[in-house]
Amino acid sequence: MDARDHDVQQARAELNAAQQQAGRDNNRRVDGLVAQARSAIARHDYAAADRLLDQAENIDALDRDVQQARAELNAAARPGPGRR
Numbered sequence: 001m002d003a004r005d006h007d008v009q010q011a012r013a014e015l016n017a018a019q020q021q022a023g024r025d026n027n028r029r030v031d032g033l034v035a036q037a038r039s040a041i042a043r044h045d046y047a048a049a050d051r052l053l054d055q056a057e058n059i060d061a062l063d064r065d066v067q068q069a070r071a072e073l074n075a076a077a078r079p080g081p082g083r084r
Contacts, residue, residue, distance in 0.1 A: 046077040
């Protein structure tokens with residue numbers, strides 16, 4: 001295969017565009033899951049929040065918002081003074 005061939009260059013450009021779109025789609029999906037998880041935390045529905053964050057982590061476990069929401073869930077679900 002010749003990397004200078006027009007068809008090869010076109011295929012490479014299409015692949016790059018598809019990868020970028022997939023990344024944007026994943027980011028939107030993660031953002032939505034994190035928002036839903038935070039809403040579940042606010043309702044004290046920790047099981048639902050955990051499931052939503054599991055889904056987000058399956059997409060991008062290194063996402064800072066996912067990690068922060070997981071910490072928020074852990075803090076909210078942890079028994080503390082006055083909590084059962």
